Each structure stands twice: as structure tokens, then as C-alpha cells.
Amino acid sequence: MSQEMLVDIRNLTIRFGRKVVVNDLSLQVAEGERIAIVGESGSGKTLTGLSLIGLLPEGGDVTGSVSIKIGREQTKAHDLLKLSERELRGIRGKDVAMIFQEPMTALNPLYTVGNQIMEAVQCHEPLLTQQECKSRAIALLTKTGIPQPEERFSYYPHQLSGGQRQRAMIAMALACKPRLLIADEPTTALDPSLRLQILDLLKELQEDAKADGGMAVILITHDLNIVRYFAQRVAVMHQGKLLECRSTEEVFDRPEHTYTESLVHSSPVRNVLPLVPIAPVLLKAQDICVDYPKAGSGFLSTGIKKFIRGLHFSDLFKREYESVVKNISLDLKQGETLGIIGESGSGKSTLAMALLDLLGQTGARTSGQVEVLGYSWAKMTSRERSQLRASFQVIFQDPFGSLSPRMTVGQIIGEGLALHQPTLSEDGRKARVIEVLKEVGLDRTAYNRYPHEFSGGQRQRIAIARALILKPQILVLDEPTSALDVTIQKQVLTLLSDLQHKYNMAYLLISHDLEVVHAMSHRIITLKKGKQINHVAL
Structure with missing residues (x-):
């Protein structure tokens, strides 16, 4: 890990009216470092990440400084809190990118996921051709583990599962190879095996970025298992304050604060009562079977192609379907x-x-029988x-x-x-x-x-x-x-x-x-x- 400082956060304070939600936070992030910010819901983790790229909700007031080395020379530090909205737009996605916590609300429902990834590339690399942008988007979808990426490229957000939407968000954030990636719960909707794949992917992309100065990752999460696996340092927040920031091994093995100790030792406890034998x-x-219409099927696409090939006129109105649930029975x-x-x-x-x-x-299209009560x-x-x-x-x-x-x-x-x-x-x-x-x-x-x-x-x-x-x-x-x-x-x-x-x-x-x-x-x-x-x- 390079010891050259990339981000220097000093005395960051965020207020909404009289309420202080982040209080005098200071934190440094080195080039190529992986640091996790953990803490309970409402502790200020996400707001800290949003403040770094000027995306605080309306009414938020931020003071302090956030210095980061950006631009071609990558030597001069800029205070992100003092940049204009126009200057920030040139930085977002290119130098600093963010994977948002809720992909369904972060993705535009009117555009396909492929077009949204392409837009991120075209915004900062206008010299690339349309085909080059598309090829990069499909490559990113492939890397993030989305099955049939060429087909999913044309899907709208609502046509993907929760985990697939999250992966599309990750692909979009990585499109322009940012120097700082802020990942807000990037693996929330993913199954355990895929979580490790995504974390390994981020590590791999960090290795690839070393030649360009390295990419640092700020991981905002509540999942301590992925923190232990991924992060090199851990910053613990509680009620807007930074309690401690040390190496991952030190935080997990020798927590200094009682709140950190409660986090480390929290795990679900099995509490299941036996069923009554005559329970109804x-x-x-x-x-139960469920088939979804495939993206691009219908009158203006596959139907016309079939008609041209000499099939019956009724084929114009047929849609192609993909089987999603197949003959599931349960009680x-x-x-x-x-x-x-x-x-x-x-x-x-x-x-x-x-x-x-x-x-x-x-x-x-659905079939099968469902009985409720x-x-x-x-x-x-x-x-x-x-x-x-x-x-x-x-x-x-x-x-x-x-x-x-x-x-x-x-x-x-x-x-x-x-x-x-x-x-x-x-x-x-x-x-x-x-x-x-x-x-x-x-x-x-x-x-x-x-x-x-x-x-x-x-x-x-x-x-x-x-x-x-x-x-x-x-x-x-x-x-x-x-x-x-x-x-x-x-x-x-x-x-x-x-x-x-x-x-x-x-x-x-x-x-x-x-x-x-x-x-x-x-x-x-x-x-x-x-x-x-x-x-x-x-």
C-alpha cells in the first residue's frame, strides 16, 4: 500500500438546522488504501460519504475541509468543499465515484442499465466512439458477475433482481477508473459468494490502478464479515463522532471503545420455538411458475424479424419470455x-x-395455485x-x-x-x-x-x-x-x-x-x- 496521502478530511461537521449529525470528524486515506467506516444506522456514515462529493440532502450545512489530490498532475490537493457545482460535476465519476446504498432509487428507471453505464463513460471520455463505450459497459457488467451481460445491457432497472441492480451500480461507478471509490453498502443485496467476488473485484481493480497512482476505497458498511475480509483500517462512528480508527486486526482483536466491542461481538441468536403439532x-x-417478458421482445423487435422471415402475421404480437420461477411448491x-x-x-x-x-x-405470466388462510x-x-x-x-x-x-x-x-x-x-x-x-x-x-x-x-x-x-x-x-x-x-x-x-x-x-x-x-x-x-x- 502506498503511503502517499490521497484524502485528508479535517474537522468535518455536518448540520441540518440545529442538529449536528457529523461532529468534528478528521480522517486520512492513503493512495491505494482500503478503509471501512462502520457504525450503527444514523451514525453519520453515509452522510460523510455524500459530503465528499457534494451530494448532501437539501438543508445540509457542511464545514471543515476535504483535501484530495485530483487532476492530471495528481500532486496539488483541492478542497472539495470549496469547489463550485460545475467543478464538482467534472470530478464525480472521474476522480471520485460512489456506489449508492439503494440501487433502485439511484438508477434512472427510464434508461437501460447499459445506457446509464455508457453515459458515465461518455461524460468524461468524449473521444471514445459509441461502440467503444458499449464494449466497456458490457465488459464491466461481465466483471461484476451479471449473467448474459450482452442481453442484460438492454434491460431496465426494474427487470433486474436486487443483486443485479447493485452490480450494475458498481459497474457504473468503476466505469472511469476513479482515484477514490466511496462504496456505501455495495454488497447489501448480494449473496455471500457474490459478495466475496465483488470484494475481490475491487481488490483486483486496485491492483490494475497502481500504475496510475492507485485507487483508494472507502467502504461504508454494517457487515463486519466483509470489513474483516476487505479493509486494511477501520473507522468506527457512533452518533456522528469518530470513536477510533486503527488497523482491522487491532479493532477486531483489541477494541478500545465499549461501543466497538459491542459491534464486534454482536451476532444473531437462534430463538425458534417448536411448532404445535396441529398447527394449521x-x-x-x-x-408456481413465473415468466418475465424478455427485454426488446414484442411488436417492434422480434415480432417484425419473425414476420420478415415469412412467419404468420400473428407473430408480430408475440412476446418472448424468460422463465424465472419454475414449479415451486411450498406450505x-x-x-x-x-x-x-x-x-x-x-x-x-x-x-x-x-x-x-x-x-x-x-x-x-404466472401459473399455479396459491391458497392464503x-x-x-x-x-x-x-x-x-x-x-x-x-x-x-x-x-x-x-x-x-x-x-x-x-x-x-x-x-x-x-x-x-x-x-x-x-x-x-x-x-x-x-x-x-x-x-x-x-x-x-x-x-x-x-x-x-x-x-x-x-x-x-x-x-x-x-x-x-x-x-x-x-x-x-x-x-x-x-x-x-x-x-x-x-x-x-x-x-x-x-x-x-x-x-x-x-x-x-x-x-x-x-x-x-x-x-x-x-x-x-x-x-x-x-x-x-x-x-x-x-x-x-x-
């Missing part, structure tokens, strides 16, 4: 947790959406389905994308009560919302605030509160702790276990975190390429 089946699925009993694991893109979330009957507007989705009216949904709730993988930015937290969580319990008074509804906020670790001040005012982990807790407030009998948990630090993760898992024991709920748990799945599940189903390959009782 609440959810039953038989031969879920009262009080039981069924874990679903598998690599990114294996069909886990799609299966859950099919069970919830939420694929109607996606263009997907003994009722078949296919035989119910829209009104009957709406009434049943109070008992069948979901916590989505991307909390920010599933929370309305125009509604307060109180309105978001209370919306279900207003719909399913219209006779409840406004004061009664507010009391219920505040009660469930406290259950997920948020105080009553969150009631009148908006989603953008919270950290990623706090937004995940809001999503959990929204699902829990109706006390459903079945709850789908799609990566429920992916955005949470280890201490809060442990609290949330304990909360979910306690609620399950109290209300005898059934959980369908989708996760990449094998420790989380093992801590909560009675049985585990493994998916690979849309097929069920394993079914194990714990």
Missing part, C-alpha cells in the same frame, strides 16, 4: 418461519411477489383479496423505494389502519403508530418526519413497522435486515421473534445472510435459477 397451514402454493404453518435462500437472480423475491399476487402490472387467490374477488391482505403483509427489499416521499412516517404506517380499520379514531390510530415505532426502535419524534430524513437502516425499521401494525398472520420478510447494522439487526430479529411468539405469526424469510436465516427458520428452501434444489428442516 396458513399459506400453500402448488407448482407455511402458523407460527413457522420458512427461510428461502439462493444466489442473486435465483427467483426468491419473484416467488414472494407471486405468492402475494403482486405481479399483475409487471407483464409477467384456506382461500384461493384465483377464486376471490378484488374486494375479498383487499380484505385478506390485512393478514398477509410484506417488508420489501428496498425500503426507500417502497416508502412514499410525500407522506410522513405517521401517515405511511397509519395508512393500513385507515384502510382496514376505518372506525378507529385519529387519536387511536396515532397511539398505535407511536407504539409500533417504539417496538422497532424509533421514538415518537419520527411520527411527523419524512422518509428522506432517515438513514437506510432507519427506513428499513419504518417499513417493518408499517407491516407489523396490522398484526398480520403471514409476513413476507424480503431481506428485512439487509440495511441494518449488527447491533440493530440483532434487536430487530429479537423483535420479530418475540412478535412471532406473541401473535403466532408465520414468516416467509428471504435473505442472503445465512446467520439470519439459521437464527429464525424452522425450515430452509434453496433456489437456483428458479428451481428448488434443496429443502432442509433445522
